[in-house]
Amino acid sequence: MTTELPKDFLWGGAVAAHQLEGAWQEDGKGVSVADVMTVGGPEKARTITDGVVPGEYYPNHDGIDFYHRYKEDIALFKEMGFNSFRTSIAWTRIYPNGDETQPNEAGLKFYDDLFDELLKNGIEPVVTLSHFELPYHLVTEYGGFRNRKLIEFFVRFATTCFERYKNKVKYWMTFNEINNQANFVDDFAPFTNSGLRYQPGDDREAIMYQAAHNELVASAEAVQIGHAINPTMQIGCMIAMGPIYPYSMNPEDVLLAQKAMEHNYYFADVHVHGDYPATLLKYWERKGITPEISAEDGQILKNGTVDYIGLSYYMSHAVKKDPARSFDDLDLKQVVKNNYLKASDWGWQIDPRGLRYALNWLTDRYRKPLFIVENGFGAYDKVEANGQIHDSYRINYLRAHIEQMKLAVTEDGVDLIGYLPWGPIDLVSAGTGEMDKRYGFIYVDKDNQGEGTLARSRKDSFFWYKQVIASNGENL
Ligand code: P53
Numbered sequence: 284m285t286t287e288l289p290k291d292f293l294w295g296g297a298v299a300a301h302q303l304e305g306a307w308q309e310d311g312k313g314v315s316v317a318d319v320m321t322v323g324g325p326e327k328a329r330t331i332t333d334g335v336v337p338g339e340y341y342p343n344h345d346g347i348d349f350y351h352r353y354k355e356d357i358a359l360f361k362e363m364g365f366n367s368f369r370t371s372i373a374w375t376r377i378y379p380n381g382d383e384t385q386p387n388e389a390g391l392k393f394y395d396d397l398f399d400e401l402l403k404n405g406i407e408p409v410v411t412l413s414h415f416e417l418p419y420h421l422v423t424e425y426g427g428f429r430n431r432k433l434i435e436f437f438v439r440f441a442t443t444c445f446e447r448y449k450n451k452v453k454y455w456m457t458f459n460e461i462n463n464q465a466n467f468v469d470d471f472a473p474f475t476n477s478g479l480r481y482q483p484g485d486d487r488e489a490i491m492y493q494a495a496h497n498e499l500v501a502s503a504e505a506v507q508i509g510h511a512i513n514p515t516m517q518i519g520c521m522i523a524m525g526p527i528y529p530y531s532m533n534p535e536d537v538l539l540a541q542k543a544m545e546h547n548y549y550f551a552d553v554h555v556h557g558d559y560p561a562t563l564l565k566y567w568e569r570k571g572i573t574p575e576i577s578a579e580d581g582q583i584l585k586n587g588t589v590d591y592i593g594l595s596y597y598m599s600h601a602v603k604k605d606p607a608r609s610f611d612d613l614d615l616k617q618v619v620k621n622n623y624l625k626a627s628d629w630g631w632q633i634d635p636r637g638l639r640y641a642l643n644w645l646t647d648r649y650r651k652p653l654f655i656v657e658n659g660f661g662a663y664d665k666v667e668a669n670g671q672i673h674d675s676y677r678i679n680y681l682r683a684h685i686e687q688m689k690l691a692v693t694e695d696g697v698d699l700i701g702y703l704p705w706g707p708i709d710l711v712s713a714g715t716g717e718m719d720k721r722y723g724f725i726y727v728d729k730d731n732q733g734e735g736t737l738a739r740s741r742k743d744s745f746f747w748y749k750q751v752i753a754s755n756g757e758n759l
Contacts, residue, residue: 293701503587
């Protein structure tokens with residue numbers, strides 16, 4: 284029995300362009316959906332404004348200025364021993380409005396330089412194509428991904444990136460956390476995933492399924508094109524993985540949890556198997572949902588299945604069947620708190636064993652290599668008078684999750700490519716827009732109002748993670 288992680292295991296960290304680059308209007312960049320979202324808080328959702336409104340504060344506009352400071356930041360990643368680093372390519376740097384036919388050379392050049400700097404430091408880039416940063420023009424002119432035209436625009440963007448970076452990037456992912464929009468009741472996920480803005484009276488759910496279908500087709504086309512450009516490329520999907528447990532052994536709870544899992548993870552079924560599961564087709568029939576699916580879509584989905592599953596893991600959930608509600612009633616109304624678990628200050632339930640469960644569940648269902656491309660603990664940090672940051676809570680969270688990840692590999696035989704915790708350097712929160720919801724090993728001096736020197740400093744977790752990587756996960 285192997286007791287260790289594979290020797291070529293990927294260790295590093297993960298970010299997304301819009302959450303750290305800043306430079307929102309530099310070198311020809313267009314406005315993205317992230318550029319029209321204000322700052323919120325633990326109990327306050329971000330506001331999506333109609334374009335950029337003067338006087339509002341938009342934290343993504345400046346991020347942590349990674350655009351100008353990436354060399355300094357990569358030097359710190361190297362000091363921790365990273366052998367890989369996940370970021371996204373801001374679509375609006377390459378196609379500022381999204382519907383141009385020619386790319387913006389200055390944007391392409393930026394990522395050439397960034398990837399070269401990583402490679403020079405022995406760090407392999409892992410790249411997400413679409414990470415909550417759709418060109419805003421595609422929202423106002425086309426209605427976002429509900430419109431089939433966006434398939435063509437995404438495929439053009441993906442093709443440009445594959446062609447340009449084919450010798451620099453091996454691991455790709457198409458759509459970040461494509462399944463967040465299963466929560467179509469809130470405005471956030473449909474907007475960040477798909478550029479959807481709903482009007483009163485819209486059938487939110489039907490529109491979401493249409494947009495997701497168009498993305499799944501766009502993803503499958505991109506997978507085929509990427510493989511044709513360079514057959515050694517590994518192109519994955521990216522799923523937000525939060526297992527949904529039954530509240531009790533009552534078969535009603537168990538069945539509800541199963542139905543909730545099917546609804547949240549059918550996206551992965553289509554990415555991996557190339558078709559829709561029967562249970563979802565039956566659900567659509569009952570609800571009168573009839574997405575437009577063209578004659579050739581079925582073949583495209585079949586021919587563009589993914590090489591691996593990228594996943595984020597932060598927390599688990601639980602559901603309890605309300606006798607007054609049906610098994611189709613899945614819009615969070617039957618979600619309950621798990622009394623066995625503690626939660627973060629943002630209410631995210633901490634469940635390291637849930638990670639082992641999740642890795643096993645995905646392996647059982649899909650038999651594909653898995654890649655943890657996000658995991659982490661958003662928390663308030665306190666800077667001591669001497670400048671140190673004692674983030675033992677973050678170390679404890681990560682240690683417990685790595686322990687369970689190792690068990691999944693060494694005891695359960697899960698095929699795992701690597702572990703890239705979220706936000707190795709503090710960055711803008713996607714969900715709330717805050718800076719003070721921090722994930723980093725590296726502290727960034729900037730607050731929720733945008734004040735601060737942007738200076739970087741090493742937290743206790745920096746030194747801890749360094750020895751974790753150096754020992755390939757043995758010294759925790
Ligand atoms: P923040 C919701 C639930 C799980 C993961 O999230 C999520 C979200 C959206 O907020 O997003 C992923 O910054 C996402 C990252 C994001 C990270 O998790 O809200 O892929 O962009 O920053 C953490 O604390």
